[in-house]
Amino acid sequence: MIYLDHAATAPVPPEVADAVRDALLQTAGNPSSQYPAGREARELVSRSRSTVANALGCAADQLVFTSCGTESDNWALRLAVWQGRHAGKHIVTTAVEHSAVLETCRQLEQEGCTVTYLKPDRGGNVTAAQVADALREDTVLVSVMLVNNETGCVFPIREIAETLRSCGSKALLHTDAVQGFLKVPCCAGTLGADLISISGHKIGAPKGVGALYIGERVRNPRPLLAGGGQEGGLRSGTEATAQLAGFAKAVELRTAGLDTSLAHMAALKAYALHKLLAIDGIVRVGDGAAPHILAISLVGYPSANVVQELGAEGVCISAGSACHRGRASHVYEAMGLDKRVKAGVLRISFGPETNERDVDALADALRRHRDTRFPML
Numbered sequence: 001m002i003y004l005d006h007a008a009t010a011p012v013p014p015e016v017a018d019a020v021r022d023a024l025l026q027t028a029g030n031p032s033s034q035y036p037a038g039r040e041a042r043e044l045v046s047r048s049r050s051t052v053a054n055a056l057g058c059a060a061d062q063l064v065f066t067s068c069g070t071e072s073d074n075w076a077l078r079l080a081v082w083q084g085r086h087a088g089k090h091i092v093t094t095a096v097e098h099s100a101v102l103e104t105c106r107q108l109e110q111e112g113c114t115v116t117y118l119k120p121d122r123g124g125n126v127t128a129a130q131v132a133d134a135l136r137e138d139t140v141l142v143s144v145m146l147v148n149n150e151t152g153c154v155f156p157i158r159e160i161a162e163t164l165r166s167c168g169s170k171a172l173l174h175t176d177a178v179q180g181f182l183k184v185p186c187c188a189g190t191l192g193a194d195l196i197s198i199s200g201h202k203i204g205a206p207k208g209v210g211a212l213y214i215g216e217r218v219r220n221p222r223p224l225l226a227g228g229g230q231e232g233g234l235r236s237g238t239e240a241t242a243q244l245a246g247f248a249k250a251v252e253l254r255t256a257g258l259d260t261s262l263a264h265m266a267a268l269k270a271y272a273l274h275k276l277l278a279i280d281g282i283v284r285v286g287d288g289a290a291p292h293i294l295a296i297s298l299v300g301y302p303s304a305n306v307v308q309e310l311g312a313e314g315v316c317i318s319a320g321s322a323c324h325r326g327r328a329s330h331v332y333e334a335m336g337l338d339k340r341v342k343a344g345v346l347r348i349s350f351g352p353e354t355n356e357r358d359v360d361a362l363a364d365a366l367r368r369h370r371d372t373r374f375p376m377l
Contacts, residue, residue: 002315002361007149007179007293007349010204012246019249020206023242031239032228045239048248052211055251056198057187064212064231065244066224069178069199072212073100075224076195079214080141080172081108082222087170088138089113094126094155095334097145098176102330105143118144119334123287124151128159132167139171146180146191150331150347151295152288154184161192172217178202178210182254183262183292188213200243204351205250209243254352261352266291268350268359275363276348281370285337285345292351297337297344298366306346306366315365318347 003011027044029037046060053060066072081089093105095117105115116134120126131142142164144155157175164173174195180186181198188196196213200206214221214234227236254261269291276282276296285295298306303319310317319329332342348362 002358004348004350004354004358004362005316005318006351006354007202007347008318009201009207010351011353012206013204013250013253015253016204016206016246016249020242020246023245027241027245031241032230041239041241044241045244048244051248052198052251055182055255056196056211056213057189058213058215061232062188062213062215064214064234065239065247066210066212066235067208067240068210069098069176069197069202070100070210071224072197072199072210073098073174073176074104076174076197076212077101077104077108077141077143079218079221080143080174080195081113083172083219084140084170088136088140090136090139091115091141091143092118092131092134092139092171093143094118094120094145096120096124096126096148096150096331097143098149098178099330101143101145101176120153122335122337124148124153124285124331124335125287126153126155128156128163131160132163135164135167135169135171139169141174142169142171143174143176145176145178146186147177147184147290147293148286148288148331149179149293150329150345151286151335152179152290152293153286154180154289157191157193165192179290179293182251182258184290188215194218200247200250203250203254205247206243209240209247211247262291264352265350265354268354268356269294271356272348272350272359272362275359276366279363279367279370282366283341285332285341286335292349294348294350296346296348297341298346298370299344300340301344301370303344303346306344306369309369310362310365313365315362317362318349319345 027041029041031042050060053063118130172194175193176197178199194215194217200209223234225236307319
C-alpha cells in the first residue's frame with residue numbers, strides 16, 4: 001500500500017502499539033483508585049501528560065486530555081463564549097476552519113452569538129490584518145487554525161495574538177493546532193493563543209485521544225463534563241490510560257529527530273510538486289507552507305472518482321478533509337477556485353516514513369489513468 005493521507009490519520013508505529021498493549025495488560029487499575037494498581041495508572045496518566053505538555057511547550061497542569069481534536073475545539077469555543085458572556089457574543093473565525101469549529105460556531109449562532117467568517121485569498125491565506133478589521137467591542141473569541149488541513153496553509157497565530165494585544169481586545173484566542181502540532185513550530189509560550197487544540201492520531205497515536213491547552217487568561221474554566229472530577233475537575237470520566245500511553249509514546253517518537261523529519265517531509269513535498277506538475281492537467285492549489293500537506297488539482301476530473309480508482313490500486317490519497325465524507329469542500333469554495341479546478345482537487349499528505357518511491361507510484365498512477373479511466377467533466 002502507498003499511503004499518502006497522513007493528514008487524515010497517521011499509521012500507528014509498533015512502539016506505540018506496544019505502549020498501548022502494555023498499558024492495557026500491565027496498568028489495568030482505575031487512576032482514581034487508591035490501591036497500588038490505581039496509583040500505577042495515575043502515575044502513567046501523569047507521565048503521559050508531562051510528555052505531551054513538554055512537546056507543546058506548556059505546564060502539565062495547563063493540559064487537559066480529551067477524546068479528540070473535535071472535542072477540544074468544541075470545548076474551547078464554548079469555554080471562551082462562556083467566559084465572555086457578559087462582555088458580548090461576537091466571534092471571529094475563518095471560512096476555512098475544520099468542521100469541528102464551523103459547526104460549533106453555527107450552533108452558537110443559534111444560541112444568540114454573531115460570527116464573522118473571514119475569507120481567504122486565492123492562495124488560501126488569512127492575515128492578522130483581517131482579524132484586526134473584524135474586531136468589535138463585543139468580540140469575545142477569535143478562533144483561527146494553525147495549519148489548514150486541506151491546503152497546508154500556515155496561519156499567523158502569533159501575529160494575531162499580538163494584534164489582539166495591540167488593539168486592547170479582551171477576546172480569547174483559540175487555535176486548532178491539530179494539523180500543526182509537531183509539523184510546524186507549535187509552542188504555547190510563543191504562539192500566544194489562550195486555547196490550543198491538538199489530536200493524537202495525526203502523529204501516530206491511537207484514535208480517540210486529544211488534548212486542550214488552557215492558558216492563564218482563561219479564568220475558572222467551565223467543566224466540559226460533570227461527574228467524578230477527573231482532569232482537575234474539568235473533564236470527568238475515567239481516564240483512557242492506554243490511549244494516553246500511546247499518545248505519549250507517539251510524541252516521544254516524533255520529537256526525537258523532529259528537525260530531520262520535518263526537513264525530510266519538506267524535501268519530499270518539493271519533489272512531489274516537481275513530479276506532479278509535470279503531468280498535463282495538474283495544477284497546484286493554494287500556497288500551503290506546511291511540510292506535510294500538498295493540494296493539487298487534476299483539472300476537470302472529479303476527485304472522488306480519482307481517489308476511488310487509485311485506492312483500488314492501493315494508492316491512498318484524499319479529495320480534501322476525510323471528515324467531508326464525499327461532500328464538496330467548503331475550503332476550496334471559500335478560496336473562489338474555478339469550478340473545474342475545484343472539482344479535481346486532491347490532497348496528498350506525508351509522514352516521516354514516506355519516501356520518493358511513494359510519490360513516484362502516485363505520479364505513475366495518475367499519468368496512467370488520466371486519459372483511460374478517469375471520467376472528465
